[in-house]
Amino acid sequence: LSFVLIKCLSLSVFIMLYFQLVIMAGTVMLAYYFEYTDTFSVHVQGFFCYDTAYTKPYLGPEESSAVPPILLYAVVAGLPTLLITITETVLFLVQYTSKEFDRSEKTVATGDCCYLNPLVRRTFRFLGVYTFGLFTVDIFVNAGQVVTGNLAPYFLTICKPNYTALGCQQALRYISHQEACTGNQDDIMRARKTFPSKEAALSVYAALYLAMYVTCTVQAKGTRLAKPVLSLGLVCMAFLTGLNRVAEYRNHWSDVIAGFIIGSAIATFLVRQTSSNSGRRTNSSHTPALSQCLLRLSFVGWRMNTDTQTPSQTFTCV
Secondary structure, eight states, X not given: OHHHXXXXXXXXXXXXXXXXXXXXXXXXXXXXXXXXXXXXXXXXOOEEXXXXXXOOOOOOOGGGSSSOHHHHHHHHHHHHHHHHHHHHHHHHHHHHHHXXXXXHHHHHHHTTSSOOOHHHHHHHHHHHHHHHHHHHHHHHHHHHHHHHOOOOTTHHHHHOOOTTTTTTTSTTOEEOOGGGOOSOHHHHHHHTOOSSOHHHHHHHHHHHHHHHHHHHHOOOTTOTTXXXXXXXXXXXXXHHHXXXXXXXXXXXXXXXXXXXXXXXXXXXXXXXXXXXXHHTTSOGGGHHHHTTSSSOGGGSSSEEOOTTOOTTOOEEOO
């Protein structure tokens, strides 16, 4: 009977892993189609003649920005990977030197078919959730840009409409057809995709996810000041990224605020879902002690002992 149960548990683990990989692959493919193909056409939004909201100077392509895309993507992808890997390695070494990992943890985690080191399991879990959220933010932002077609503050500068041919003797005339622009079509297409701001959404998502991760997983003494400083520093960099978009006339304030809301909402939702799903598998007698953590990210992965436990009372969070 025990052999059958172990086999069933092993099968369920692989089935869940398969579905998670399918969902991740689908998310990546959808983000790819939004980003690099013309599958989804951008809504063509019109404008009024001589509208001062869209006549700001054009400061050059995105690569000339103070926060170029290559720098933003490198930080958003590289910094969380580095920080989470280092943190999990240090936490694992501290725990490994203090006690042995018992057999029950292996069985609960893998169904006794293939033992996976807790360090690897936790690191891949945190990075997997973060990566999924990163692509989700990209999909939400691209969908908003495609549906709204909101114009950049410098749109009329690069559109270069022929006001005489368009009959713009009256300033309140509304121009709605795409052929009104005579400028570079690639620049015009990019200027139609500003709401919400992708840079603001990605930066605040990465900042909040890391801030909540550090706050909830690092419980070492002497970090009461270091954790708030690090968290606020990350949020400050995200805020400055959005501020730079407005200062360079690449986005409106509404674009940046919408990006901040999307990034914050997705980061908070994923962290809460991860912690709540893990919390259901945790012994209910230990829930009050763990709930003191901001969003209880530390529920995932490690065996934890509360201050009220006796030496024989332990539990495992998977």
